[in-house]
Amino acid sequence: xxxxxxxxxxxxxxxxxxxxxLDITKAVTIIGAGAGTTIIDGNGIDRVFHVRSNDVxxxxxxxxxxxxxxxxxxxxxxxxxxxxxxxxxxxxxxxAGRDGGGIYTNSGTGxxxxxxxxxxxAxxxxxxxxxxxxxxxxxxxxxxxxxAxGTGGGLHNxxxxxxxxxxxTVAGNTAGSGANIYKNSGSVT
Numbered sequence: 436x437x438x439x440x441x442x443x444x445x446x447x448x449x450x451x452x453x454x455x456x457l458d459i460t461k462a463v464t465i466i467g468a469g470a471g472t473t474i475i476d477g478n479g480i481d482r483v484f485h486v487r488s489n490d491v492x493x494x495x496x497x498x499x500x501x502x503x504x505x506x507x508x509x510x511x512x513x514x515x516x517x518x519x520x521x522x523x524x525x526x527x528x529x530x531a532g533r534d535g536g537g538i539y540t541n542s543g544t545g546x547x548x549x550x551x552x553x554x555x556x557a558x559x560x561x562x563x564x565x566x567x568x569x570x571x572x573x574x575x576x577x578x579x580x581x582x583a584x585g586t587g588g589g590l591h592n593x594x595x596x597x598x599x600x601x602x603x604t605v606a607g608n609t610a611g612s613g614a615n616i617y618k619n620s621g622s623v624t
Contacts, residue, residue: 436465436496438472446480455481456501462489467496470525470551477501477511477529484512486519494522501529508532508565509539510555516543516569523549531557534591535565536581542569550576557583560617561591562608570597578603583610587617596621 447455456477467473473496477483483501484493501511511529512519519540524547526537536555538545545566550573552563562581564571578589585591588608592598600623605615616623 436467436473438468440474440476442476443478443480443483456483456485458485458487459491460487460489462491464492465496466494469495470497470523473497474499482507482509482511482513483529485509486512486514486517488515488517490518492520492522493524495524497525497527499526499528503531503533505532508534510536510557512538514538514540514543514545516541518543519545521545521547521550525551525553527551527554529555531559531565533558534560536562536583538564539567540565540569540571541567544569545571547572547576548574552576552578553580555581557585559583560585560587562588562610563590565591565593566596566598567593568596570599572599573603574601576600576603578605578615579607581608585611586613588613589615590617592616592618592621592623594620598623600624
């Protein structure tokens, strides 16, 4: 994807790419020109990406201004299952109507390297990331300035999920409890 700002403009929610977010149902790799120059903007009308199945790789881009709407998870990106790989990606200014302001992982494996999650908000848990089940591997990731009214301003680890952190900066996040990291169950190493 060349440099530029790509803004979602068709309001409404639908899992067939007729409106709202970009639904991914097949294996795909999306490579931008750089996180500072290729920007996918949700325009506040829906989350930006909904990864519904298969192996998906996103790199060298920014995901911003997504809004999942009241009672929905994953403001910037929602992973339902299978594998998601993010590298050199920024998620900022996204809002979840429930859990996972930046990213909501329902199941599967999320691997993030050289990723920044900042200024994302969840009206419940996991301002930056909400990890429901499966596994999340973070390497050289920054979680800063994210907010959750419930738990885990930076990261909320839920139901048996295994989360691995390597060279991760977690600072300046806010939440009702567990401002930076909240572990309900599972492991955070």
